[in-house]
Amino acid sequence: MDVNVNHFPEVTLLITHYNRSQSLERLLKTFNDQQMSFGGIIVSDDGSKPEHQKKLQELQSVYGYNLVTTPQNRGLGNNINKGQDAVSTPYTLYVQEDFEPKPQFLQHLKDANNFMQADAGLDIARFYAYFSYPYTKAYGKGFAEMVFKPQLWANNHIKFYMYSDHPHLRRTSFFQKFGRYAEGVKGDITEYRMAKSFIQHKGRGIFFENYNDLFYQKNSSDEPSTMNRAGWRESKNPLALALRYVYLQFKLMRWTYDVLYRK
Known part of the structure; x- marks a missing residue:
């Protein structure tokens, strides 16, 4: 029997979704077209509108994912928490529905997966960001290890985001070390509090330095981003x-x- 070298049996793909079923379909199709498969796929929906819930049911019959739902919108923290609770493999690849992997992502996911298996101290491997993590040391194969510098003269505020909600691979035991995501607050506060916990609990992570090579982030006029920032x-x-x-x-x-x- 042929073995699919693009299969990751120890990794579950976790996708959070809210009112962007077209984006979700594009993401799933891209993984399928690139012949990447996982030990499981979980789509965690945050109380989308009926037309999107209908689409989720249709896509489930095509891609065979485990759909985790809630009767009403409860925010980013709850959406990630209930999705992560459904993961049973040792590793979780977390991707929000508006991202799309580029072909070269496959090799770097393999590298990150190998690093996580070989280095028991690694908690996370990050694949995308809006800005480079400012303080790092070389790790290998395009990755750098993030180094948190508490001194005020290390004055790049991006240093607080050793953790980010952008695409990353993490251990499924993540909650045991860093706690659950904050619920009932805005998404950027949820992200910051997890980043804070990551630093306080001495998390270790690697960051792919050429992060623009691995993912597109796509937001169409039909399905715009749900995260808004002050002008x-x-x-x-x-x-x-x-x-x-x-x-x-x-x-x-x-x-x-x-x-x-x-x-």
């Missing part, structure tokens, strides 16, 4: 940039105190 934070206006610099330095001090002294 002044994205503006290139000189005054806005100056305000943003002051804001980020204040955030740096506040988050440093929060991570080091508040549990």
Whole structure:
């Protein structure tokens, strides 16, 4: 019998979904077209509209995933928590529905999977970000190990995001070390609190340095992103940039105190 070298029996693909069934279909089709398969696929839906729930049922018959639902929207934290609870394999590949893997992702997932198996201290392997993690040391095969520097002169606030909700491979025992995701708060707060826990519990992670090579993030006008940020934070206006610099330095001090002294 032929063995599929693109099969990851010890990895479950966990996808969180909310009102973007077309994006979900594109993601699943891309994995299928690239002949990548997993020990299981779980789609965790956060109380989508009826038309999307209908589509989820249709896609389930095609791709054979385990659909985990909730009768009403309960936020990002609950959506990840209930999806992760359904995973039974040793590793979880977490991808939100608006991402799409590029062909070269396959090899780097293999590398990350091998690293996680060989290095029992690794908690996470990250594949995508909006910005590079600022403080690292070489690890291997395009990955760098993230190093958290608490000193205020290490003043890049991105250092607090050793954990991120962007695509990553993690141990399914993640909750045992870092706790569950915060529920009942906004998604960016949920992400920050998990990042805080990751640092406080001395998590170790690797980051793929050429992260733009591995995933597309696609948001169409029909299915836009559900995460909105304040316009002044994205503006290139000189005054806005100056305000943003002051804001980020204040955030740096506040988050440093929060991570080091508040549990």
